[in-house]
Amino acid sequence: ELQYPARLNCVAELLDSASLRGWDGRTALVGARERLTYAQLRERVDRIAHVLRDDLGLATGSRVLLRGANCPMMAACILAVIKAGCIAVPTMPLLRARELGVIASRARVGAVLCAAALRGEVDAMGQGALPLVLFDDPASSDGLEARMQRHPEPFAAPDTAADDVCLISFTSGTTGVPKGTMHFHRDLLAICDGFPRHTLGARGHDIFIGTPPLAFTFGLGGLLLFPLRVGACAVLIEKLSPETLLAAIEQHRATVCFTAPTFYRQMAQLAPRFDLRCLSRSVSAGEALPNATRDAWRAATGLEMIDGIGATEMLHIFISAAGSEVRPGATGKPVPGYRACILDHDGKQVGPGVIGRLAVKGPTGCRYLDDPRQRDYVVDGWNVTGDAYEMDADGYFYYRSRLDDMIISAGYNIAGAEVEEALLHHPAVAECGVVGRADDERGQVVEAHVVLKPGVAASSETAVDLQEFVKARIAPYKYPRVVRFREQLPRTETGKLQRFKLRSDAA
Ligand code: 3UK
Known part of the structure; x- marks a missing residue:
């Protein structure tokens, strides 16, 4: 059982213990243009925290939208928002104005910290008079770096509770409205x-x-x-x-x-x-x-x-x-710290060898920001992730598919991931994604979207070769009746295959 003090600021804790342990001179962050020791990172975080509280007048609990590519300055901004007692709302660099606007209003953000190179979509997001401070914009006189110059003194984190929210992270949202998930100071330490x-x-x-x-x-x-x-x-x-x-x-x-x-x-x-x-x-x-x-x-x-x-x-x-x-x-x-089990349709635990819904419990868990889907994700204190899993007698957990991605064809349940796994063993296959496509006769048919390795012809012979290859490796009824060749597969910024695009794209 992890124990943290009842009053806690997770960033103050991380950076102060680093100093107490004598890590000040160690390198903390390396970017393309700069390298920061632990001491330099702490100083930078303190200066930014002062800008947030003293210049922008943000209060404990204010939400700050963050936007930037992976670099030491973006890292320092996230840490500073949390150390300032505010709530970090980091956003993915590829998001567009409309998506940013939805996040800004759902999370009721009070200010924006944005890399100058990515400001376009923030300007276009239409959230009126939100204070916006740009970083990585050395020429500007009211940019973050210029403001930081004026705050050399150490920053004392305001008093917060271990279970105050410090981070609202939005799901990548392959479908539907993005969901904000709230996390506490103690959650950020618990994952560490x-x-x-x-x-x-x-x-x-x-x-x-x-x-x-x-x-x-x-x-x-x-x-x-x-x-x-x-x-x-x-x-x-x-x-x-x-x-x-x-x-x-x-x-x-x-x-x-x-x-x-x-x-x-x-x-x-x-x-x-x-x-x-x-x-x-x-x-x-x-x-x-x-x-x-x-x-x-x-x-x-x-x-x-x-x-x-x-x-x-x-x-x-x-x-x-x-x-x-x-x-x-x-x-x-x-x-360690987490428990997991497999649930059937009625929410009853099933034993080894049965595919069901994965449920987990531990020091962290789902807290959606004002979202009715909370009651689908958290049932009786168990977090139901939406994945179909199976357990073995030794307590190992085996992924089968996303629950909503199970392919049901002529009465058979087929996990697309198993067909993908088989295809990936074929020497001609670079990448693939397997989905169910609606079919009058079978309900759904297994459809494979395949990116071939360079030099392999996207021919009907190759398609038949792949189909035969799959039939020889796994139960033949799982073979892809349809094979489509693609230049690349649609993926999210987090590297996930966008299956809904595969289902709707090709026709
Ligand atoms: C799927 C996996 C099989 C699974 C994430 C590590 O992916 C992360 O978070 P997201 O909210 O998506 C969650 C869903 O992604 N998934 C993730 N990892 C695996 N499926 N094997 C895996 N190893 O469907 C899950 O429900 O984008 C991953 C750390 C932090 C994260 N947020």
């Missing part, structure tokens, strides 16, 4: 004291790197809070491709990498060109990790990937496995 300590074994000499935006809780934890909690360093890079991430791992001697399964699959192809011996742990989350990808990455780097399922509602990863605990095909076991 769960997965990274127990599963990852994070240490002060680690160098964290990866792709998830800081506005996505996967990135906020993995690339900021986790390293700060153990005195480690995070490398923040604004625009990453599989190739530039590999180069950055090599250049910065990174030891821990966070990204999504498709990125690992693409990186495995290019890995032989880089010296990756520095890397000792690679964490995959956001989507199911196919065995084919786990195998390709192991063959390329010698590393056994750490798969972990997390959710914005739960703040971070709650089921995972590393090293010798890994069972291929399984996500893993509950992270």
Whole structure:
């Protein structure tokens, strides 16, 4: 059981303990243009906190919308909002004015901190007279950097409770209106004291790197809070491709990498060109990790990937496995502090070997901001994530599909992920997504959207070859009756396949 003081500011706690432990001179953050020690980061956070309270007049509990690419300044802004006793509302860099406007009004934000390069969509979002302060805009006299000059004194965090909200994170929203999820000061520490300590074994000499935006809780934890909690360093890079991430791992001697399964699959192809011996742990989350990808990455780097399922509602990863605990095909076991079970349609727990709805309970959990969907996600204190899972007799949890993505064809239940896994073992397949398409005769048919590796012809022979390949690997009724070749697959900024687009696109 994790215990935190009843009065708590999680950022003050992170940065003050860093100082008490003598980490002031260590490197905390590395960006494309600058490098900050723990002492420099604390000073920067304090100056920004003063701007928020003294210049903008924000009060404890005010909500501040944040917008910027992954860089030390964006990280410092998020930390400063929280240290100031305000509530951080980070937003994904690719969001458009209309989506930002919905978030700003749903979260009732009182101010905006935005990277100058991304201000266009904020200007267009139409929230009237919201105070807007730009950063990374050195020329401006009322930009954040100019204002920070005037506040050299340390900032004392206002008194807040461990269960005051400090973060509102919006779900990537593949469907419907985005949902805001609220998290407490103690939640941000609880995730640091769960997965990274127990599963990852994070240490002060680690160098964290990866792709998830800081506005996505996967990135906020993995690339900021986790390293700060153990005195480690995070490398923040604004625009990453599989190739530039590999180069950055090599250049910065990174030891821990966070990204999504498709990125690992693409990186495995290019890995032989880089010296990756520095890397000792690679964490995959956001989507199911196919065995084919786990195998390709192991063959390329010698590393056994750490798969972990997390959710914005739960703040971070709650089921995972590393090293010798890994069972291929399984996500893993509950992270210490969490419990998990499988529920049937009536909400009753089922035993091993039965597919049902995954439910979890632990130090973090779902608190939607004014949303009736709260009662669908939290049932009897259990968080029901919307995933179809199965448990084995040893307590391992196996992902099957998103509940609403199960394909029902001629009376058979088919998990698209299983068909994808089979296809990914075929040497011609770079990426794929499998969905159900409405069909008069069968209800739904299995439809595969396939990106081929360079040099392979998108021909009907290839399609038949893929179909036969799947029939030979898994139950033949699961084979894709329709195969469509694509240049790329539609993905969210968090790396998730947008299945609804696959279902509606092709015709
Ligand atoms: C799916 C996975 C199988 C699953 C996230 C790590 O992805 C994150 O949060 P989101 O709110 O999405 C949650 C949903 O994504 N998913 C995530 N990881 C896995 N499915 N295997 C996995 N390893 O459907 C889940 O319900 O965008 C991930 C940390 C923080 C996060 N917010």
